[in-house]
Amino acid sequence: MNGGIGRMRLIGAVFVLLSAAIVYQMVRIQNSEHSRQLVEMFAKTYNQQVRVIIPERGNIYDRWGNLLAGNKEVYEVGIAPQQVINPETVARDLAAVLEVDYYDTLRKAESYRKEGNERYEVIKDFVPAEKIRMLEEKVNAYEQAEKPKKGPAPSLVGVFWRPHLIRSYPENELAANVLGFYNYLDRWTGRGMLGLEEQYNNLLAGNKQQVILPMNPTEIQEIPEIPPGASLITSLDRDIQAAMERIIDQAVEANGAESGTLVVMDPKTGEILAMATTPHFNPNEYWRYGEVFPLGSYFNRAISQLYEPGSVFKVLTMAAAIDAGAVQPETPFVDVGAIEVGGIWIYNWDRGAWGPQDMVGCMQHSLNVCLAWVAQELGPTQFYKYLQDFGIGRYTGIDLAGEQVYPLSLPGDTNWYPVNLGTNSFGQGVAVTPIQMITAIAAMANDGKMMAPHVVKAYIQDGVQYAVNPRVIRQVVKPDTARTITDMLAASLENEASNALVEGYRIAGKTGTAEIPGPGGYTSMTNASFVGWGPVDDPRFIVYVWLEKPTSSPWGSVVAAPVFSQAVEELVVLMKIPPDEVRQQLASP
Template identity: 60%
Template structure:
């Protein structure tokens, strides 16, 4: 029994050893045989290479979750030259369905396959799924015809699309088209490997939206492209914008630009308590779905978003800051008397009122109500250059606000000791001439008056959504240029001045504070004779400000005055804004609070 087991053990062992030796010598024979090179070439078709996979770009939403920027599936079309047998049909089909040039496609797909050349040739990218469905239907029809004819026509090449490949890819999509496009910016997706965001949120938060690329092993065989591993998408952003308020602001701005003949316009709506930008309507606007038309929409224009990228002399809206500084420094009170003679000498240069007239006895409310340049220049001299420019610095004039949008600009102002500063600058700067700011700087500075002296950081990012978690962007105080008492006093002064002049900015049922602005436009040889910038800034309700609105119309033609063209624009914006924000009239709201 033991002897039989011993022989079986040696038999099995010997048999396995023989098989192993056979396999070993056969592998050597294969590697040394003339066919070895053929096998190696076949194996090379299934090699892999390292490729960087870019995540799906994060979405952008408004504050209520409405999609403003996302991604849609499109396709890349190419051919694997190893399998192409009918280049004519491929070229004709792509010319008919996709619109590609027949000769170009034919030349690309009719090349014989050479192992030393790329096997995959890209023909087109970002093709809509509808066209892919047409190609798929044609391919299936040709395959059916080939199968039906195979039994009758042997060794005959039937029309086919063999070798034609389409693989999915993403492109950036903006479902609201031009809505908020100056804030959103655009993603230049056609550049593929070097694609990035330009302007607005797409530029400012490009890295967050793009996510983290991953390097992976990918098969050379294009038919295995669906085996590429997925990577986590980039972060999504929730903005402070309200889609409905944005759409309303753009619609009303466009209407008033047309009716006034203005060259361009800006409307910014902000919550003064948080610095959240609810709307930023700007012209011109680009449809980011067609971002390559940028030069057509912005011919010779350097700023994609004029609300943050264009400085201008704001004119009399600047008087809000001058009066705020004077009240806060204690050099004037609302009842401080002033005799307006129609002219004041500052640095030996006469400064006159906008109408060249003299308004006689006034107090500070009257000075703001009638927008008297002479009075505000006098107020600035009472402050003196040191205090005046210190306050402007504290208000952020001449500095970037840090708004989270790509392309913000700023223009520093001159102070005593600078080359080009003269004493008269103190007088002209007091009413917004000879000094430049962007609309975002102006609304940020003046929002301190609407927010009890606290200046909030303007921002459009409300929250980041990443890995299933939401991270909120909290409001930030960036300065307290004036006291709460000064802010309340000036707010009531400006509300009273609007009411006493029966301003076109008044809104039925809601008490608002505000100031008009009309500024001459500097040119190469001095100020232009027949062109102005018309502005208005206002906020409300006065007892509990929930919004501040800044309006700028560039070079209106029907009237040069902010009180005529900018104030009615503010009024119409606010009339719609209180509805969209669900703000009851003052009497209703105060009655409810008193219960």
Template identity: 50%
Template sequence: MKSLFSSRMNLVGLLMSLGFGLIVFQMVRIQTVDAGKQLQERGQQYLEVSEKLRPPRGNIYDREGILLAGNKEMYEIGLDFNFVTDPETIARELSTLLEMDRNKLEQLAKMREEDPDKQYVTVKRFVSPETLQKVQETKKRINDASESTKPKRGEVLPSMRGVVWKPMIMRTYPENSIASNVLGFYTFLDPDDPHGFYGVEQQYDTLLAGPEMNVSYRVNPAELQQMPDLPQSTSLVLTIDLQIQAMLERKAQEALDANGAKSVSILVMDPKTGEILGMASTPGLNLNEYWKMWKVKDEAAKDDKKKEKAADDSTPAYYFNRAIGQTYEPGSVFKVLTMAAALDSGMVAPDTTFYDTGRLDYAGGFVTNWDGGAWGEQTMQGCMAHSLNVCLASLAIDLGDKQYYEYMSAFGIGRPTQVDLAGEQSPTMRLPGDDGWTVGTLANNAFGQGVLVTPIQIASAISAVANKGKIMAPHVVKATIDGEGRVRELSPMIVSRPIKAKTARALTEMLAESVETETTAAKVEGYRFAGKTGTAEIAVPGLGYVSQLTNASFVGWGPADDPQVLVYVWIEKPTSEIWGSVVAAPVFREVTTELMKLMRIPPDDIRLGLTQK
């Protein structure tokens, strides 16, 4: 009996040894033969996941720390096919919770039947935390009920196993459309290549996005590793004041409606630093619905009979922010630069006289005044106050093309300002030696025709007169905040000194006198501001310059004794009136009146009285 038991045990041991040997042999074979290696690699891909990760995008704040662009945690809901057992229940429940088509959901849930290698499919992105909670509760309720129920033979109990979720970031803009033209937007809906588009979001895209990291991690719970810390992105503090920006946008829309204009742009800057305090341009855009931008661009293209592709990244920013993206002939505001050059060169002084005959003849053409009249003897003060084309064209010709264009170059005319906003267009100025340039070009340039600028460029150039002859680099970013919370203030930079300080003071005084005596529609109660109107006829292909189509504008700075702000108003193609003095000057007055309150700048009598004390 003992011998029989021993024999049986030996047989069991032999069989176990043979079985173990076969297992070892098979393991070795799997690791060495090609088919086995392929099986290993296929298994490995289920154990390790690789992802490209970025930190949350940096925030954007106004100068007072008010959030203009931030992030909100949302969720992606998907299906892990390693655990899906009941596609019908998943489709039925998610169709209600996610407000999706049930048939489409059922097709997604059964994708593995057609593709056995399918591991995961996205069901819906950017699901709110509130909706996710309902999904979680429903999944738990159904799965708990099934686990507590004993199935009948062949019965498949309802299950939502395989429904999974993961967090994702959605870009949000708390102020909706306010400052939209400055901010630009982030295409967070693009799953493959989200990026900044226009404005600050595009200009500082890399900085805001932060460094990308390739991360691989094991999904085996026994081999879980701690996820590496991601380097933090950088946040931005803008020079924009939210209150000023909101006021400018309101005034721009009012001016658009009141004057039946095509567009209105208003820009406010600090001439001493180059900081842009506000920049409004119609139309605006709710950045939380940025995809509607393509519709805006399509409509603009239709209006202008242009055929740019709506989704073409190279489409001019004209559609988004005319203050930096559209070039046009500025008209008489350009006379500020012509007079500055004449005064600075020493050729004339404010009281130098000029006899205006109402017409200036030159080889190949002539110039007349805006009203076709002759104004007789005028000082330089009178030439500016009455905006006499003949006087300014004569000054430019007497100055000579070489010296005149050297001054214009020093003012930055003919090239971009390099403002830190994506989408700035390149202005142009034809120079001696260029095709088509004649002395007539010089004469017309003197009063702002035949030269193209953008609002940011003309404002930047004239800021030299408001800032003792110095042009500061225009900019919208005031400071950066790194991932450690360290704040780095950006220093203002001088880009040019086109005129002397005494020239700037003299011209400011001349133009302050003009506002007080001639352009009274721009006069700001309690404050002395210098300023100049602009009315430029618009050239139409095949018709030339059309008197009823104009760019109406006004530029002003003050208080005149110590300018704190420069304001530029541009109204494109007004239909109520064509003159800048009629449509743009009142907008300047309204904007500046509110601006003084928002900036808490006391009226001149109080401010100067306090200074004297």
């Protein structure tokens, strides 16, 4: 009995090995050089070709159905030499309309008569529809004209055009840094590059199909129809995106900044409503990519460029300390202008001493010394545990290709020193991206729940729409902590009459000014930023502003805070958010 089972297992193993060998041989043969040569010989001998039928690429829409990326019909124009009646007309008209070489076209048009060539010859690809209409008008004119008394009649017989699709971005530069691009000039192996086009390439592209077709399009009887790729509905709002791009462009120019980034998120869902970065890029002309983004620069700074954030990071430090019970808003602190951490002295941004403060005052005046003390009260174990929970040093997982991350140095690492506890508390010595910062701080506007940031709201496949549901990453702080931080930051803006305030709306927020490290230490250039959310009683948005190396002023309160205010003034209109007083009256019984 046992011997029979053993033989059956042996036979089964032999069959498995044989099947694997057959599959291996099939793959090897299909991808071998000999196989490629056979396909080429088949095409030359039988005037046929192995054609990959590419399905229509899926569209990309904003949240309201406005088309951001779609497809446009263009044409391939070619000649069937054996059908050409008047080579001179063919060469003359194609050269004039398509702007191709007359003599090369004439040679191809005469190739059947002179060489017996029956192969279909492509003259030009990616021809716009208006050019085809011009050719059609000539065809109609020749058909209606009287035949000449001598010589061949003008004729475009033997000229054919067949349509195909290219990627099209009807809004040109709008949201290009989010969309990415599709290298459509490569008709057979093109793929999505960067942004959504790369992240969702397989879904957008659909499934290709390989068939054998005559090279002469006049001999093609039927091309198989295959389903299109899936379409994406994004969380972007076209009007908000356009407004934010305009605002950040103006801010970069007005402040002489090297670049600008402005991100708007719904803190309750993690949906990105707008993501505006500079410089801009037109994906319809994707081959100019290198002119706009030289080697070493980033396509989308919001997710790819790492930088030291400065004082906006204090929101996380204070939230962690309050959540752990290390301090409370009313906790007193006497600022003497300096504090020693790990044997190194830390100073305030103005090198001044601010005297008696509470935690609201520490945040309002953005006191480095106070926040370093707060981090010490919290202790390194808890401090870095909270930072990890906030996602510092970790990918947010946003659904865009190209996200970068820098590891967070932790106690025990070779590159961590005791002074890091102090400097990290106010955003120095730690590298983040804007998407990491807005994702972490958005938890303050969402009762302590940190949501996964995402750009795709739904996708449509085979006529069915599938929703992408919001996802909670984790509860990083308690709801009471989040509301306390919100109230503290709203009060600090009001107490200092901040440039970030918006009339009629109570806003919470924090400035950031960070020196930029260089090879020999910190330079005089800064990163100026501001993060804010509102309305504080029912947050509908959180906005992150970052201006890189502004020359008008180094301070986030001067440079970035007014940009935030401008952004919110537009947002409340576009999002139809009434002023606080009106909303509260409507809500009251």
